[in-house]
Structure formats: structure tokens, C-alpha cells
Amino acid sequence: MSTDVKTPPPASQATEQRPSANGIKLPIYMDNHATTQLDPRVLEEMLPYFMEKFGNAASRNHPFGWAAEEAVELSRERIAKLIGATAKEIIFTSGATESDNLAIKGVAEMYREKGNHIITAVTEHKAVLDTCKHLEKGGFRVTYMPVQKDGLVDLEDLKRAMDDKTILVTIMAANNEIGVVQPLAEIGKLCRERGVIFHTDAVQAIGKIPVDVNKMNIDVASITGHKLYGPKGVGALYVRRKNPRVQLVPLIDGGGHERGMRSGTLNVPGIVGLGKACEIAMQDMPQESVKISGLRDRLRDKIMGRLDETYINGSMEQRLPGNLNISFAYVEGESLLMGINDIAVSSGSACTSATLEPSYVLKALGTGDDLAHSSIRFGIGRFNTEAEVDYVADRVIETVERLRELSPLYEMAKEGVDLKSVKWAGEAH
């Protein structure tokens, strides 16, 4: 890792990268939907707020507090600017899960007298799905909309799902597994016409693709720092202040910070980092998205040009620039990860879980369990290079070929056996 910041390296680095023959460092990190490396420019901006400028942003009567408050307000502006909002509409939280909880529970409780119906989609993040499930126990009615084969919600389904008790639609901007980007503007328009609040979990999208809360009629949006090269443990929630003004019942009571919606002393260094990350994203997005989608397409073309029976999960058109999710038929995902253990990616297989259920997102697209078990998510980010992409492609191809030679399913398919018609002995496993 190279940074310009003059800090001593940590004593031990579990993930220390080793140089490899062709100049690239191993292991390669290509799991940028899970988290991203902090941008050195972000770290530099944060550092003074740990020691020199350590004040509490709520301290109103001395310069320590003023310096912290000033930094927090600058961050608010930077975040707001990235999504076309105003600074006063940004509330700081501890991250995406809290933002989703605050948005959904806060709206549900505030507007309960107006209605008790919430609409979401089956491919949402667990932070949204589990929050909705929690509300169901409290008497709310939740519609979990299916998605189409490409991962996108059907706007006609959404229209049909809405009734006079609907108070909230919560649909993510971009999916964390397959990167598909939902039709936010169309969903926002439908919600606005019917006077329904529209919340979007935008943690994967913000900083990667343009999100404009006014053009898209978004009322509440969840943001997190660590998905866009900012720090972990800090997030934000955009809450619309006018046309319409959205109000939330807080989850955390206390000193009345953040306009009463989120009490608790502000995480000033984290907030400074989140603000800086948003500023960088805004400046770099036009070039960066072209570069990253170019790398992503290069990876796809190399892999799919060499291997037959590989399938892309989710729409290729409506998709984050850095996401590629591929199923490699006849090869189990976890064994593939084991073969490419010098590359950090994720699998849709879940052979370690008690239920052995593969990704619910892939299943929602209609992908069979067998192909869901065979999927790999590549998340290309700001710090990936062309040389890394080429290395990853070569390693994936060589490992899939090796595992297919080992796969009874591949052998049967080559012999012309229709795997769907086989009566499998171990269905109970």
C-alpha cells in the first residue's frame, strides 16, 4: 500500500501485500462492495481531528468546539452537494445499517396514523429486510416485491402494490451483490404522485453513479463512508426538509443532536472523512466511472471469451461500473475462491452456513440454486489496475478449467446428460 501520509506502518499487517512477478502486489483486493480502502487524501484530512482538533462539535463556547463544528458543517455541505441536497438535510449516523433503521422505523412510527403499509423488494440488503420484518411484528404490513430476471423491480408491480395505507417505499439504489441500479427517478415519481415517502438505501450507488435527490424525488437516502473510500463507522441519512418535509421519530434519544433525529456526540474525524470522500467522488466520478467500467468490461471479456457456460447475474446495462457477478456452471463457488486465494472476492455460495442456502439475491432473479452456488462477485474499485484485472482473469480461467476437470457435473453435461432430469440421491443434504 502506498500513501503520501507520513504515518508509521502498523507493527503487524495480517493482509500485507507481497510483490509478485509481474509487479502487482498480492493478494489483490477486488471486493469493493464489501468495503473499500481509505483514500490517502481522506486520511490526511481526518488526522488533525484526532489530536489537535479533538473538540466536541456540540461545545458552543470555546474554539475547540467551534473548530469541530466547522469541520462537521463543511462535511455536511460536501455530502449534500454530491446528491443535490442542502446541508441541513444531512443527519450523521454510525453507518448504513443505522441509517436504514432510522429511515424505515423513523418514518413508520412518525406516519403510523396515516397508514401501516410499507413496500420494499426481496433483493434489499438485510439492514432493510430485517428492519421491515421487525415492523411486521409491530402491526405493519410489508409487501416484498419480486424482481425481474435482470434484478430490476417492475414499476407496474410497484403501482399495483401501492394502496391508500402505503406510507413508505424503500428500494435500494444499487444492489450490493449484483450491482444493478434500480429506476430511482421512476420510482420517485410514482411515490411523489401518490404522496408516499421514498427511501433509498444508496450506500453502493453514492459516489459511483450520479444520484440527485430532487431529480429523482428521493425523500430519505442512506449513505455510508466505507463504501466510497471513506472510514468505517460513519454514515449519513438524507432527510428531505421541504416539498414534502419528512419527519422521523428518532431511534436514539439523548442530547437532541442532529435536529433531534440522532442524539449522540458526533464522530468528528469520521464525519470529516465521509465529507472528504464525497468531495473526491464528486470531482473524480466522470473519469473514474469510465476507467472502472472499462476494467470491469475487460475482466468480463477475458473470462467469458475463454470459458463457456458462464453467466452474468443481473442487468449489464443498469449496473454499477465496478460490479461483475458471474456464475461458472459446474464449479462450486467456495472451491473456486479457494483456488484463487490470492484474490479477495466474494461468492454467492454459502456452504459454511447451517442451511447451505445460496444467495437470496441470485435466487430472486430466478437463478437456480446450482448456478447461485457457482457465482463469484467481483467488485472493482478506485485502486485496481489493468495488470490486476489481467492477473485475476488468468487465475479465474485456470482455476475454473481445473475444477471443471474435477467436476462430475461437467463430465455429465459433456456426455449429454440433462442435469435437470437427474434424480439426485442427496436432495436432503
Place this chain on the structure above:
Amino acid sequence: MSYSDKVIDHYNHPRNVGSMDKSSADVGTGLVGAPECGDVMKLQIKVNPETSVIEDAKFKTFGCGSAIASSSLATEWVKGKTIDEALAIKNTEIVKELALPPVKIHCSVLAEDAIRAAIGDWKKKQEATKPVAVQAAH
């Protein structure tokens, strides 16, 4: 998750990968698991009909590293054993040898199932091909 050195060794250098002619009377084939569950094992044995000794074993596995290692180990262990000795192999021995964690025990169960299925298939073939001979012996 982290794997034991033995699992990694079997994954990187699987023993006895391949296929035998499943229509041959001396070959027993076991195919267990299901693609939907993320594990399918095919284990084949070639048995000497005179001695009931397993002279060769081959496998192919679709599954995680532990499933590959369990079936690879199973082929090593059955080779040279008689049918009865091979039937005595327990999944718990595979768990112990490969240091499988609790979430991977099903891989060893599947390997035991594969051994039994292969032997079962061979026995069925023996009965089908030699009914007269068996009767004559009584």
C-alpha cells in the same frame, strides 16, 4: 474460513481424479449429493470379483474444498481394502483426518455415502450378472 493443511493438500493435489467405465461389471459407481445443495460426488471402485478387494478407485467432485478433500481421501482409503473393510469406513474418521470444522461435517457424510453407493452399485451388478453361478454354489 481457513482450511487445514490436509484439506489444502488434497484440494491442490487431489488423488485418483478420473472416471472408469461405469458399464463394466467390475466397476461400482456412486453418485451422491445434488447440485442445488452445492455438493455432488462421484466415486468409482474397481473390484476384483474373486477377492472382493478394491483394486482401483476414482472420483470427481463438485463442491467446496472440504468436499473435494473428503472424496479424494475416500479414494485413497478404499484402495486395497476389501468391500467389507471399505464399508467400515466412518465419516468421523474422515473428519478427524482432515480436521474438518462442524460446518463441514456434511462433506464427510457425503463421502461415506459415496463409498456405500459405489459398493452397493457393484454388489447389484454382481447379483445381476451371476445369479446362476450363485445358485449353483449353494
